[in-house]
Amino acid sequence: MPVPLAGRSxxxxxxxxxxxxxxxxxxxxxxxxxxxIRVAMAYxxxxxxxxxxxxxxxxxxxxGLDGFEGRSSLKTWVIRILTNLALRGGAxxxxxxxxxxxxxxxxxxxxxxxxxxxxxxxxGHWVLAPAAWPTPDEGLLAGETRAVIVEAIDALPAAQxxxxxxxxxxxxxxEDVSDALGISxxxxxxxxxxxxxxxxxxxxxxxxxxxxLRPLMDRVTPEPPGGTARKSR
Amino acid sequence: xxxxxxxxxxxxxxxxxxxxxYLDGALPPSENRRFxxxxxxxxxxxxxxxxxxxxxxxxxxxxxEPLAPARRAELVAAFRGLGL
Numbered sequence: 001m002p003v004p005l006a007g008r009s010x011x012x013x014x015x016x017x018x019x020x021x022x023x024x025x026x027x028x029x030x031x032x033x034x035x036x037i038r039v040a041m042a043y044x045x046x047x048x049x050x051x052x053x054x055x056x057x058x059x060x061x062x063x064g065l066d067g068f069e070g071r072s073s074l075k076t077w078v079i080r081i082l083t084n085l086a087l088r089g090g091a092x093x094x095x096x097x098x099x100x101x102x103x104x105x106x107x108x109x110x111x112x113x114x115x116x117x118x119x120x121x122x123x124g125h126w127v128l129a130p131a132a133w134p135t136p137d138e139g140l141l142a143g144e145t146r147a148v149i150v151e152a153i154d155a156l157p158a159a160q161x162x163x164x165x166x167x168x169x170x171x172x173x174x175e176d177v178s179d180a181l182g183i184s185x186x187x188x189x190x191x192x193x194x195x196x197x198x199x200x201x202x203x204x205x206x207x208x209x210x211x212x213l214r215p216l217m218d219r220v221t222p223e224p225p226g227g228t229a230r231k232s233r
Numbered sequence: 234x235x236x237x238x239x240x241x242x243x244x245x246x247x248x249x250x251x252x253x254x255y256l257d258g259a260l261p262p263s264e265n266r267r268f269x270x271x272x273x274x275x276x277x278x279x280x281x282x283x284x285x286x287x288x289x290x291x292x293x294x295x296x297x298e299p300l301a302p303a304r305r306a307e308l309v310a311a312f313r314g315l316g317l
Contacts, residue, residue: 020312020313022309024314025308025309025312026305026309029300029305029308029309030300034296034298037297038297051300051304053238054300054304055307055308057309059308062311062315070309101253101314108249109246109249109250111246114245114249117244117246123277124244124245124247125245125246126278129280129281130277130280131280133284134262134285139292140289149288149291149295168288168289168290168293169292169293169295171293174257174259185259189254189257189259192253193251193252193253193254196253196285196288197249197285199288200285203284213277
C-alpha cells in the first residue's frame, strides 16, 4: 500500500525516493498522476498519449532524482519535466501552449451585462445580474452540473485549462503554478480568472440563473436595485 | 482627505473583472478596501464573488482518473529495477 504524502516535506519525500522507498514512489505516482494527465491533455491529442507522456515523466523523474536540488518545489520540477516531454513532439505532435496572448480577449464578463461606463446614474452596474443557483454548493459535482463543469473546462483554451487544473483541481498554491509554467503571478491570475469566469458562466447558463434588473431600474428610485454604485458627489 | 482613487466608487463591472485577484488576496490594500465596501452594499456582486469562490472550491473535488494500472505497475517495477 502506498503511504500518504500529505504533510511530508519535499526533502523528506526525495530522501525516501533516493533510498529506494517504493511505497513513497507509488504514493507520488498515485497522488500526482490524475493532475499530470489533465495537464498533458492540453498539449497532446488524446488521453492515451497523455498517459504515455505521464509515464515517461515518472521515468525521467526517477532517473533525475539525484539532480533534484530543491530550488523549486518537487511538483514544480515534475510539471516542468512533463511539459518538456509533451512538447518534444515527434510522432505525437505535441502542441505548444501560448501563455501570454491575453489582450485580445476583452473583458471576462460580457459587457452587455452591465450599464455603460457613461451611464448617468449607475455606471457599470449590473443589468443582467447573477441569481442564486438552486444546487447547494456541495452539490455542484453531484448531479448534472458535474458534466456541465467538466465540459466547460475541456472547452477552455489550453493555457487557461492548465492553470485552473493546477490551481483549483490540483489545489496548488499560485506561486507553484507560476513557477512551474514560467509565467508571472499576474499572468497566472488572469488565466485563472478567465477560466473560472467561463466555468461559472456555464453553470449559470445551465440554471438560467440570471436576473434582469431593467424593470426595477425603470422605476424612479433614488437607489439602484442593489443599493450601491451610486455616482459619488 | 482621502485620495481621489479612494472616493471613486467601484463599478460592478470592475468587481466582476477582479474577483479572482480579490479571492487570492492579491489586490493592493486601497483597492481591496474599495472592493469590500462595494460588496457590503451590493448583493449582486456579493453573489458573483461567492459563486466564483464556490466554483473554485468545488473543483477541488473533481479528482481525475488515475494512471492505468498496467502503466502504474510498469513504473513501480522500473523504480524497483533502479536498485536505489
